Amino acid sequence: MSALAPTRLSHLDRLEAESIQIMREVVAETESPVMLYSVGKDSAVMLHLAKKAFYPAPPPFPLLHVDTTWKFRAMYELRDRAASDAGMELIVHQNPEAKEKGINPFDHGALHTDMWKTQGLKQALDKYGFDAAFGGARRDEEKSRAKERIFSFRSASHAWDPKNQRPELWHLYNARKAKGESIRVFPLSNWTELDIWQYIMAEGIEIVPLYFAAPRPTVERDGLILMVDDDRFRFHEGEQVVDRSIRFRTLGCYPLTGAVESEAATLSQVVQEMLLTTTSERQGRAIDHDQAASMEKKKQEGYF
Amino acid sequence: MTAHASSYRVDAMIARDIDAYLDMHRNKSLLRFITCGSVDDGKSTLIGRLLYDSKMIFEDQLASLEADSKRVGTQGQDIDFALLVDGLAAEREQGITIDVAYRFFATEKRKFIVADTPGHEQYTRNMVTGASTADLAVILIDARKGVLTQTKRHSYLAHLIGIRHVVLAVNKMDLIGYDQATFDSIVKDYRAFAESIGIEDFTAIPISGLAGDNIAARSENTGWYAGPTLIDHLETVELDVTLDQAKPFRMAVQWVNRPHLDFRGFSGMIASGSVRPDDPIRIVPSGRTSTVSRIVSFDGDLDHAVAGQSVTLVLADEVDCSRGDVIAAADAPPQSADQFQAKIVWMDAEAMLPGRAHWLKIGTRTISATVQQPKYVVDVNTMAELSAKTLDLNDIGICEVYTDRPIAYEPYADNRDLGGFILIDKVTNATVAAGMIDFALRRSQNVHWQAIDVTRDAHATQKNQRPRLLWFTGLSGSGKSTIANLVEKKLHALGKHSFLLDGDNIRHGLNRDLGFTDADRVENIRRVGEVAKLMTDAGLIVLTAFISPFRAERAMVRDMLPDGEFIEIFVNTPLEVAERRDVKGLYKKAREGRLKNFTGIDSPYEAPRNAEITVDTVTMSPEDAANLIVARILEQ
Numbered sequence: 028m029s030a031l032a033p034t035r036l037s038h039l040d041r042l043e044a045e046s047i048q049i050m051r052e053v054v055a056e057t058e059s060p061v062m063l064y065s066v067g068k069d070s071a072v073m074l075h076l077a078k079k080a081f082y083p084a085p086p087p088f089p090l091l092h093v094d095t096t097w098k099f100r101a102m103y104e105l106r107d108r109a110a111s112d113a114g115m116e117l118i119v120h121q122n123p124e125a126k127e128k129g130i131n132p133f134d135h136g137a138l139h140t141d142m143w144k145t146q147g148l149k150q151a152l153d154k155y156g157f158d159a160a161f162g163g164a165r166r167d168e169e170k171s172r173a174k175e176r177i178f179s180f181r182s183a184s185h186a187w188d189p190k191n192q193r194p195e196l197w198h199l200y201n202a203r204k205a206k207g208e209s210i211r212v213f214p215l216s217n218w219t220e221l222d223i224w225q226y227i228m229a230e231g232i233e234i235v236p237l238y239f240a241a242p243r244p245t246v247e248r249d250g251l252i253l254m255v256d257d258d259r260f261r262f263h264e265g266e267q268v269v270d271r272s273i274r275f276r277t278l279g280c281y282p283l284t285g286a287v288e289s290e291a292a293t294l295s296q297v298v299q300e301m302l303l304t305t306t307s308e309r310q311g312r313a314i315d316h317d318q319a320a321s322m323e324k325k326k327q328e329g330y331f
Numbered sequence: 332m333t334a335h336a337s338s339y340r341v342d343a344m345i346a347r348d349i350d351a352y353l354d355m356h357r358n359k360s361l362l363r364f365i366t367c368g369s370v371d372d373g374k375s376t377l378i379g380r381l382l383y384d385s386k387m388i389f390e391d392q393l394a395s396l397e398a399d400s401k402r403v404g405t406q407g408q409d410i411d412f413a414l415l416v417d418g419l420a421a422e423r424e425q426g427i428t429i430d431v432a433y434r435f436f437a438t439e440k441r442k443f444i445v446a447d448t449p450g451h452e453q454y455t456r457n458m459v460t461g462a463s464t465a466d467l468a469v470i471l472i473d474a475r476k477g478v479l480t481q482t483k484r485h486s487y488l489a490h491l492i493g494i495r496h497v498v499l500a501v502n503k504m505d506l507i508g509y510d511q512a513t514f515d516s517i518v519k520d521y522r523a524f525a526e527s528i529g530i531e532d533f534t535a536i537p538i539s540g541l542a543g544d545n546i547a548a549r550s551e552n553t554g555w556y557a558g559p560t561l562i563d564h565l566e567t568v569e570l571d572v573t574l575d576q577a578k579p580f581r582m583a584v585q586w587v588n589r590p591h592l593d594f595r596g597f598s599g600m601i602a603s604g605s606v607r608p609d610d611p612i613r614i615v616p617s618g619r620t621s622t623v624s625r626i627v628s629f630d631g632d633l634d635h636a637v638a639g640q641s642v643t644l645v646l647a648d649e650v651d652c653s654r655g656d657v658i659a660a661a662d663a664p665p666q667s668a669d670q671f672q673a674k675i676v677w678m679d680a681e682a683m684l685p686g687r688a689h690w691l692k693i694g695t696r697t698i699s700a701t702v703q704q705p706k707y708v709v710d711v712n713t714m715a716e717l718s719a720k721t722l723d724l725n726d727i728g729i730c731e732v733y734t735d736r737p738i739a740y741e742p743y744a745d746n747r748d749l750g751g752f753i754l755i756d757k758v759t760n761a762t763v764a765a766g767m768i769d770f771a772l773r774r775s776q777n778v779h780w781q782a783i784d785v786t787r788d789a790h791a792t793q794k795n796q797r798p799r800l801l802w803f804t805g806l807s808g809s810g811k812s813t814i815a816n817l818v819e820k821k822l823h824a825l826g827k828h829s830f831l832l833d834g835d836n837i838r839h840g841l842n843r844d845l846g847f848t849d850a851d852r853v854e855n856i857r858r859v860g861e862v863a864k865l866m867t868d869a870g871l872i873v874l875t876a877f878i879s880p881f882r883a884e885r886a887m888v889r890d891m892l893p894d895g896e897f898i899e900i901f902v903n904t905p906l907e908v909a910e911r912r913d914v915k916g917l918y919k920k921a922r923e924g925r926l927k928n929f930t931g932i933d934s935p936y937e938a939p940r941n942a943e944i945t946v947d948t949v950t951m952s953p954e955d956a957a958n959l960i961v962a963r964i965l966e967q
Contacts, residue, residue: 033576034605034637038361038442041572047641048600051585055654055695080598080641082629084590166433173432193762194431194456194678196463197751198600199692203760217444219435225357299349 039226046073046214047080048198049177050161053212054087056202057159060212061118063148064090064110066102067278068234069163069215071109072223075232076214077161078113085114091160093151094121095143097132097280099256101235109233120151132282133261139280149185152209159202159210167219177216183207224298238297240274240289251285276301359437362565365446365462365494367485368471373502377471377540378434378447381562384547385436431461440566455711455725456678458488459765463751466571467496469561474507474537478520483528484711486521490530491674491727491767493747496568497525497533500561505539509552528714536561571747575638579663580604580612581741581749583694584656588643596627596643597652599695602748604660605637606644611661614652615739620661621648655696657739657749665749667737668771674743675702675730677722679756679763685721686853688735688887689763693752696738699890701853702754702764703731722764732766735891743767757886790870794828798867799964800892801874804885804939805902806931807917808909810948810956811876814902817957819874825965829872832859847928853884860888867896872964880936900960901942906931908949 036044053060062077064070077086090110110117122130125142132139152160166173176192178200193201202210215223227234237254244255246266253260254275255268260282273286274297291297344352368374434445446461448454462468468489472482489497499521507513518535525533536545537553538561544550545560559567581602588596606612610623625645626633636642644658652658659665677683683702691700705728707716722728743750754764791798801818803811815831822829838845842858845851856879863873879885889897909931910918921929928934939945944963946956 033573034635035358035360036572036637036639037357038359038437039357041361041639044600044639044641048585051598051641052695055586079629081588082643083594083596083627084588167435173434194460194753194765196460196753196765197747198464199751199753201692201753201755201760201762203690203755205760217433217435219437219442221356221437222442225353228353229357295349295353298353299345302345302349302352 039222039229042218042222043076043079043226045198045217046076049200049212049214050077050080050086052200053159053161053202053210054081056200057210059155059157060088060159060161061091061152061155061157062086062088062115062161063163064092064106064117065163065278066092066098066106066109066235067163068223068227068238069165071232071234072218072226073161073163073215074109074113075230088161089116089118091118091120091151091155091157093144093147094119095139095147095280096121096126097139097143097259097282099235099237099254099278099281099284101237102278105233105235118151118155120147120154122147122150131259132280139283143280152185157209158204159212161212161214163215164213165218165220165223166213166216175213175216177213178202179211179213180204181209181211185209220301221298224294224301228294228298235278237275237278239294240272240292240296242270243273243286244268245271245273245286252288253284254281254286256281355439356437359440359442360570361442361444362467362568362570363444363446363465364467364469364565365448365458365465365489366469366471367448367458367489368469368502369481372471372473373540374447374471377469377500377502377538377546378445380540380543380546381443381445382434382436384543385438431457438562438566443565455484455488455676455727458485459492459676459678462489462492462494463747463765465492465494467498467565467568468494469498469500470533471500471502472517472521474501474503474513474517477517478524480712482521483524483714486525486530487528487709487711487714490528493743493767495571497530498561498564499533499535501535501537502540504537504544504553505542509537509544509550511553511555514556534558534564536564572639575603575746576605578603578638578746580606580610580658580660581665581746582606582642582644582658583696583739583748584652584654584658585695587653594645595649596645597658598641598643599658600641600748601636601638602694603638603746605635606642607635608632612646612658613661613664614650615657615659615664616667616737617651617656619650619652621646621650623647655694657694659739665739665741665746666771667739669734669737670772671732671734671740672769672772673730673732673752673766674769675705675722675728675732675754676765677724677726677728677763678765679761680724681763682724683722683764686850688757688883688890690755690757691732691734691752691766692755693738693740694749697755698738699735699887700754701733703733705730729769731772732768735887740768740771742770744769757883787868787870790868792870794870796827796870796872797896798870799872799896799898800863800867800888801872801898801900801960801964802879802885802888803874803876803900803902804879804942806904806906806909806936807878807929808912808914809902809904810953811878811902813953814946814948814956814960815874815876817953818960821957821961822872825961827872828870829874830866831874831876832863832866834859834875834877837862856884856888860891863888864891867892878930878936880930880934882937882939885939898944898964899939899942901939901945902948902956903938903945904948 081087092106122143130139130142164172176195181187245252246255246268252273271288272290274289274291275284275286278284289300291300366374366378432447434447436443446465448458448461470482470485501514501517514537536558537556538545544552547562549560581604582599584597585599588598606623608623608625612623613620623644624647626636627643627645657665685704686701688699688701690697705719705722708719708726708728710717741749750768752766753762756763803815805811819829819831837859842855845855859875863875866873913919917926920926921932930936944960
């Protein structure tokens, strides 16, 4: 072996290696893994890491998109292309009950998220019998996530018990579980938002163009700037479509996702704005505003 | 608000030249550290301060922090940084942190991952967990209180888990008027203790998490202090991952990448050393050798890879190598052994049962292992060695560990990845313990696993049969021996090569040193399993007839053999039928109390849940049962 000066691994090298190690461990130790793919930037990074982890083989699991039918059009477009580029099967699940009842973000508020996302996810995992699901959540996103393990166990009814988590030591993950139990695995646990952006830049990962500023049709409502992405948008009285230069820091259902006014049209400009900005990433998501511990409650109920 | 301006807040470069800034930050290194101390030492405040000063806290979070501080904070009208790092709702209500939480911040030079663990006595398990991935420990001391019992506990645990860099952060200096004499006296006390437990070096820094002294910027209040600030030190301390590169090459195989017949790669994370194409390697424990032909990556083949990287290696030869094996430098491979002395940290509410089989996961290998009664446990408050029969939650014990087959290992002090393991309960699947290998026991360490050219497959092929272990289990008097005898006669007549291991006969020879205590019963079955395994290696069909009442022990033997070779045969006879037969008069003795621990009477029989074959001796004659068994094993 060589007597050369040591190779210095950057923080991105180390994060990448850790995420890859986690993914390989899941593939080696579970029967039927799946990767939850939400088409956001974190999903894009996670998918890229999966391609690296199993190269030259394609990632040995399918992608699952728990669809609400209300995502931005640009997201659907990238979703289908990204899956086929990776050589992976794409499973799209839309909660048939929500579909039948016409659940939508305009009329149903929190019920919309619960039915399409929370219930939809449980349905899909049960339907296909997946026993492990990769998710792109990061510990820096929110306080209760900071204490969640990388391998997070769910009971047969998909409940999370924050008091009964398995200790994770070194690089050792205990993936054993009883029949009916499943694991949510978070390979990006130790990444921060800045790490994600830096990695997207360094690796040239394609992300939805909505992350970059462009003139888009919008309305302002309750302090949020909403984009009018299709003709299903319901206007309140007196609301008018205004073209604004906007971008999104996080992507979800378009009627629920607030944009920021911005001129940042390139990756480095986006990162620049992020570093100079003074509000956290989740602020644009309507679901977090109720109370500090809302995410923890949602998780105990089975939200990812 | 008492926040001080600090030297590592967002610099002007972001606004001026973002590309130059990003370029600079692309090559940051990563340091993981742990903070140890109690709520009272201002630990959460210190972490909150680090996050705040490095701009990891946004305006909306700050607004909610200010509101929370006034509502439930402990700092009057000032910001209570501790609230930033409290997580789960129940904990917030109790006002304490009760688990391991991970926090992130970055400076110009490094990204940091902080494991935040509680200081309460009952949470040894959490600190050990948080420390297992840390390069450095910050031990917090309240300057008004000096070195306390908990300081010693935290230091001992940090040292136990192999942390090489210890920072003694003497906090709340503002409350003692930044008095140098007090600081010096605390450092002196700590040095004496640290040396006594083997901590060779530490860095002591006088700080105030609340006021910001010597955190990011040098404090004017401590003119007498010439050392680094906390951030300076965290930014420059040497990383374990860099030091690991100088050690011999080792990589545990995680996954065999085989997309098509022309490609076979071995994927894993390099635990130590470095590797290049053409390097000679040895696979441990098999001992086979080859050379590295390629280091394959998504971005093209690499000419070099080092500790800490996840890679895929292609070898020059078609050698047998699978998940759990270690690929190592050919001239400096790790040893393999199956008996160790290890430090065990018990993490389960249910106490350890010495001799019970657990899953042991080390590197990428999961095997069956038993932990023996501890030689002693360590009192983490006094470091005293106490005798103990078992390990309770949060106990640290020195124990012998026996694995059911040899594994590649290194002492934990040399390599965390090949010396650290977890124990998993086979029934609940809980992670019940963490362990650190001290050394292999002499009786096994110098015995290298011999690579044998006539393989078990060759033995079996020559005999034109698939090796099997037919494990008959059932109550005394159920007819196990009778049926096993008949089965062997039939196999023999068919030209099969077999051997019947009878319980009583074995107790006359190999196991004559064993009695009938629980521990001896477990050892009896283990030896029978080992002998049976050797015989199946030789290609034989082995039959055994033992009551073997416990599922855990039958599972232990099942795990010794390749998948599909262990055939559990449940000779199902209801207790009243067996007792009525009472061929040997044993039930009568047991009922009269003259025979203790008799299975079915005063000792339980755990019937198999998923036996490969079940024969019901009430409805079936021994002859029919034997015919059924022979037909079933030959059809497969």
